[in-house]
Amino acid sequence: MRKLTKDAIARILEERFQEGFVKLSAIPKPNTFKDMEKAAKRIRQAIEKREKIAVVGDYDVDGVVSTALMEEFFSYIEYPITTIIPNRFRHGYGLSAKVIDELGDVDLIITVDNGISAYDAAAICKERDIDLIITDHHTTGEKLPEAFAIVNPKQASCTFPYEEICGAQVAWFLIGQLKQELGLDLDMRRFLDILSIAIVADVMPLRHINRALLQAGLQAFARSKRPAIQFLRSVLKKHEFSSEDLGFSVAPVINSAGRMEDARLALEFLRSADFFTASVYYARLLACNSQRKAEERRVFKASLEFVDESKNVIVSVGEDWNEGVLGIVAARLTTKFQKPSIVLTKKENFYKGSGRSLGEVDLFALLQKNAHFLEKFGGHKKAAGLSLHEENLQEFQRGIEDATAKLPKDAFVDESNIMGELPFSEIDWELIDILERFAPYGESNPMPRFATMDVEVVEAREVGENGDHLLMTLRKDGRIFKAIKFKHDTKLTKSSIDIVYYPVKNIFNNSQYIQLFVTKLL
Template structure:
């Protein structure tokens, strides 16, 4: 860390500004929905279906992006007073996305998928045989062949020249609503959906630059004052009136995700689409309970998985009998954080293995899986996250193959993206700096909250706090300048008078209507 640059407020502002060099700043600059390939064809067919009173079914996905996408479409059709059936597949009984199993219980003229469908070849063939027009809207990376659907709206299609491919499923659903508004001559305010849209963009870890940044900025602003019962319930439960991207990513999104992980995402849809505060509050409490169960299950599975890791493998592949399918993706993320390499976690049931993978740095997990697809029954996803299935007896062969492919990659590709911006003198920490930092919010993927190193500080106060005394509160000083600091889940006590180096982030602490600057410590040495 000795090579880190010494920072000033001006340097920090310049570094943060350089993250937004594409110049995209305003919602007024948003692209036309029809710039997405097949959007004209898709919206034309849906408009015709509405005109002719045909049966329309919307099929979503069980994560936050999929649930929000479904909620957006359901809300749109409710606004125009047109009856549609919406289905969110059950992870355990239906599997992912549109599938032959789901189609068995559907009667429709038109099916619209949101946040899924780009690899649904078999389902597309069945739709064709049954005379159902399938409209796929998805943002996941397509394979070599596209499903034989009526229309496919996906910014990652090779024939699509849409300028902003790094968008989530809910954004494509939102653009579809915009296209339908134009096709059908509707007077709908597209901004009314931005509170939901911000939730999906953040939860699906989209880069918070370019087109996504102003959408999330406006969405967070709306979410903080939204009269949507779901967000009224969240504000009441968390006791907050203003939400940051981190509040969404670490507080709200995991609870919404937990329904699909642990049981059925329909609860999450009912929460977002609640028409009364009472209905929203009841469903929020169910989600909160699911999340507590999820955390316990995740913790137990992570412990087991860690014990199986071979430290020599460039890609971690671990599998367990009966591991809960709903937590394997989170466990993979925990392994990536701990071992600093891609991780794949598989649950084995009746000789079949199904699971999720997460990547790190510049390692493209989707490409690695594509090179090992001879061992897989199926896979899908994108660079940083993917799902896969295979026969349990092929796990060892698959592990060997993916490790062989990963070993060909340069070691720099495995370096985590998150880095320390530089060394920050404590004298630079004041309200002017906090204003600079807040002006570059929201922080998240591709716009990480700046992490600083502060060196050779004296510990003036040191106290264990919290119900379990597992958090550390410090007062740090350099000469006459002092700074409050806190470390959650600390490992060891720090003595008063000790000299320390700390890395972490700056935040504003609000308590009893008092605001203070606080350093959130990641690491002390």
């Protein structure tokens, strides 16, 4: 393992951004999306004719934020719309016959963060003379739904230069085009506080425009007057925010509504008109999140019994597992076994579930190669949802094993591996400044992780709701740091440990100190 210094770390990080940093002022125009102008003109026509418009979102963070953006925009122009976020348990995913029936008499449906695989629903819209505008970012299939307009950076002949953006960003660009179409005086930065949450939650690569928008979004988050964000700041007790804050402390709470109950709770929280209303909805979200954690622990423990470590892809299959936590459990299995993972639960004669991947293993491509075994599937490279008939399960498992057998071994290597070995003597405020210069960190710009061997454990205690986090005081070469490891499920008995970690600036009671976030004990 290479030995690191602060200068070496700075050089390694600079190499990631040889193309330079994109400024917010340099992001592409909305009309570079295929069908964007067509979509905006149709929406303007609907407004002028006082037609009934409905927006259909999705139950994850990206879908909730996308819906909140559209609600806020139409509220700004004082035009009434109907919004619906399909319930995971009652409606299933995305635009469907059930959702269309529930919407009733509408003239125009706009999907956000879904729709690119809604072939049957699109056909129903056509039969009922409902114009359909699909805005999505998920990978397209071999054919597209029949819609009035499709705005998706991944579709063929789209000239927008960045494919890897989230659904909320597509919705944000649509609002930008509508601003131009309607001749509005609208500051697009007003949306960045919540847009930043979607970029992080949907694990977008933090390069180019994603980095620029997230940087601006984190600054907007710190000063936002939106009641929901003001309330989150009061909970987090911070004045500066990182992508890690959004990814670990904000996104899971917002996501829990759609996982356990109804994503409408999360939407109402983000759209709260005042601080008190935000506090009421947040309390309900916290209850959902506690329920989610308990269910996640139960399903994760059960899923381990079905793991076959000899396989390239972990497929864990059970019954009566809550659909809302299958994606999280798949992510935990992927982290634990360093392999793509799919977690399925049986419902009548079908299996339904979620998958997560790592490294360069394209999960969507794997599913696409085995689409003949599946009823439905959708998603992208690192995350996907799927359903299949029970009689196809074994063939499907064989199919994905065959597909992954042809991949090189380094395709399974997580890019967030250890950068090198770092002595505690190099951990100081200069190092923190270097790390902050290349933030925000996340997908395609992983937080540098360092290893230090033979670290003395001065003190260690279990903390958290279920005692599953480990708070430590660590010493090496005369330097002492506070450290924390989340989701630590084994008792620490050693007085000396080898750790993988990253250092962060922590502020408590108006004083700041360096804390180590331990990700692994070697």
